Amino acid sequence: MNDPAGRLQIHLHRQTGGLGVKIQSSRLTNASRVFIGKDLRATLATLPSLFSVCATAQTVACVTAGEAALGLRPHPRVLATRLLLVELETVREHLWRLLLDWPRFLGEAPQGPAMAQVMAAFDQGRRVLVANDDPLRPGAELDARAGHNRPDAASAAAATAATPTASAIAAAPALTALSAITKRQVLGQSPGDWLATTRDLQALRHWARRSDTAAARLIALVDHQGWAGLGRSPVAVLPPLTLAALDARLSGPGAEAFIATPLWQGAAAESTPFARQLDQPLVADLARELGNGLLPRLAAQLVELASLLVELPRLLVALADGATPDAPAREPATPADPVRGPARPSGNGPGHLASKVPLPNDLTAGVVAAQGVSPQGLEAAAAQSAGTGLAQVQAARGLLVHRLTLERGRLADYRILAPTEWNFHPQGAAALGLANLPPADDATLRRLAGLFITALDPCIAYDISVI
Numbered sequence: 001m002n003d004p005a006g007r008l009q010i011h012l013h014r015q016t017g018g019l020g021v022k023i024q025s026s027r028l029t030n031a032s033r034v035f036i037g038k039d040l041r042a043t044l045a046t047l048p049s050l051f052s053v054c055a056t057a058q059t060v061a062c063v064t065a066g067e068a069a070l071g072l073r074p075h076p077r078v079l080a081t082r083l084l085l086v087e088l089e090t091v092r093e094h095l096w097r098l099l100l101d102w103p104r105f106l107g108e109a110p111q112g113p114a115m116a117q118v119m120a121a122f123d124q125g126r127r128v129l130v131a132n133d134d135p136l137r138p139g140a141e142l143d144a145r146a147g148h149n150r151p152d153a154a155s156a157a158a159a160t161a162a163t164p165t166a167s168a169i170a171a172a173p174a175l176t177a178l179s180a181i182t183k184r185q186v187l188g189q190s191p192g193d194w195l196a197t198t199r200d201l202q203a204l205r206h207w208a209r210r211s212d213t214a215a216a217r218l219i220a221l222v223d224h225q226g227w228a229g230l231g232r233s234p235v236a237v238l239p240p241l242t243l244a245a246l247d248a249r250l251s252g253p254g255a256e257a258f259i260a261t262p263l264w265q266g267a268a269a270e271s272t273p274f275a276r277q278l279d280q281p282l283v284a285d286l287a288r289e290l291g292n293g294l295l296p297r298l299a300a301q302l303v304e305l306a307s308l309l310v311e312l313p314r315l316l317v318a319l320a321d322g323a324t325p326d327a328p329a330r331e332p333a334t335p336a337d338p339v340r341g342p343a344r345p346s347g348n349g350p351g352h353l354a355s356k357v358p359l360p361n362d363l364t365a366g367v368v369a370a371q372g373v374s375p376q377g378l379e380a381a382a383a384q385s386a387g388t389g390l391a392q393v394q395a396a397r398g399l400l401v402h403r404l405t406l407e408r409g410r411l412a413d414y415r416i417l418a419p420t421e422w423n424f425h426p427q428g429a430a431a432l433g434l435a436n437l438p439p440a441d442d443a444t445l446r447r448l449a450g451l452f453i454t455a456l457d458p459c460i461a462y463d464i465s466v467i
Contacts, residue, residue: 005053008424008462012434012449021434023424027460029260032402032414039410040066040138051416053459056089056126057395059136061402061416068389069406072139077319081135084171084315085126086393087308091178092122093396094273094305098186101454103214105447106221111214114185118178125174128167168320175316179309186215191306199281201289204299215302222295222451228286229293231433231452235268237275237292238399238422243390250390250403250415259417261425270429271398271422272456274300280307292429297455388413397457398422420459430456442466 006027013020031050035043040063047062048055060082067074095118099111130136179191187194188211198207208220222228241264249258263269274292277283277300286296390403398419405413424430430453437448449464 006460008458008460010430010434010449010453010462010464011467012437012445012464013467019435019437021431023426023431025420025424025460027420029416029418029421030256032416035414036411040070040406043411043414044136044138054089054093054395054397054400056136057086057393057400058402058416060086061391061393061400062404063136063138064391064393065389065402065404066406067138068391069387069404070138070389071387074140078135078140080315080319081129084312084319085129085136086395087312087315088122088125088129088174090396091305091308091312092118094301095178095182095186097301097454097457098215098305102218105451105454106214106217108214111185114181117181121174121177121181124177125171128170128174131167168316171316172313172320175309175312182305182309186213187211187302187306188213188216191309195303195306195310200285204282204286219295219298222298227448227451228295229290230295230438230448231297231436231455232291232293233429233432233436235270235292235427235429235432237278238264238269238271241392241399243392246392246401246417247388247390247403250401250417251388255415259415259421262417262421263425268425268428268432269422270456271419272297272300272429273304273397275398276300276394277303277307292433294452294455301455301457395419397459418459423456424458430458 006025009024009026011022011024013022034050035046038046044059044062044066047058051058064074064082096115099115099118101110103110134140183190188207189197194207198204204219205223208216208223210216222230249255249262270292274283274297278287280300280303282303283296283300286299290296386407388403388405390401393400393402399417399422400419401417403413403415404411422428433452433456434449437445437452440448445466446464453462453464
């Protein structure tokens, strides 16, 4: 039976002068077209089951693009809450790799019980953040005066009062639990302390020698075996993209080809945690010596995990205080804004928030604010609507783009560009990196290839064959 999520078939061909690499994907890059003819609310209800990996990021991208098409400008606190949800999902996804996949490259058992604790904390945090006035619905608003977004009964006991800030307060234990698991199972110290003391290659080596975690042991193994620069290639990171430029490529007859095998300015590019963390001291130090090799990629995932666990409580406290917090600046892209229709101005314009979730700035002039739109009001507006919306979200594995067109309240077109298509492009970071693997026997070659692919982190399963 075919895997409905798709699968990567990665073939390594031994040949004179190195390895030939062929990557074939059975992923349905046009799967989003199944939603054509449905209304936005029905699409949002079904979307997470179709795109179960990073389902929150997919939902946020869909609802943001849909609101842009409808002419709705969500309250900044709704956008900040969506950001929190996406970042929380990113923490979960990184811990999935670190606790379940990294140990197997050491011949160790996956840390299943710890991952079960991660899932429980994630579910708790997500549940309280979407309670009552769901910030993932179109037109949602966290109205401080009306007291929306109160926690459900199970979470209310953790809050001091049934106020608009209660959900933010109730989510704090989830972040505390995730930080504790990361300290105990991954870093061996608090995320903040690890970031402060692990700022270059020598510090990373010192940490790897003295810490008794699978993550530290894998870093030490990669360094000791001389694999630190493994998979280095000339593929550049994806630069900041304007919505107007993306809209031009995601519309018209060439859109499907672009989504399946995207190029930027005629070349493959990568969108990964490594690309997002290049300005962080540790990753920058490693990249100067090792480029985009294996060790900088593994370190980037650790840096991003630790950074999120430091930044998310700050974002949560700001929400609990009723503020509209600045988002953590963790990506190479400049602030993104929803775009309504192909005639909107190009460029990202002014703005001070570097966010994984599109946040409003001056380019949204003319888009009305959504002041607590009711489902009935939304349906009435949607029934008369005709417009296009596009949103960028930095998901756990890279840039996720949704573009949709509504006509009379139903989707007339829907296109999704996922990070896997950038990173596993036939001439992309995975293909060129694998081609540079050193000579080895079949078993070692599969192990090195699997380690490098895991560091790039596709969102679907893969098979490796050596020919």
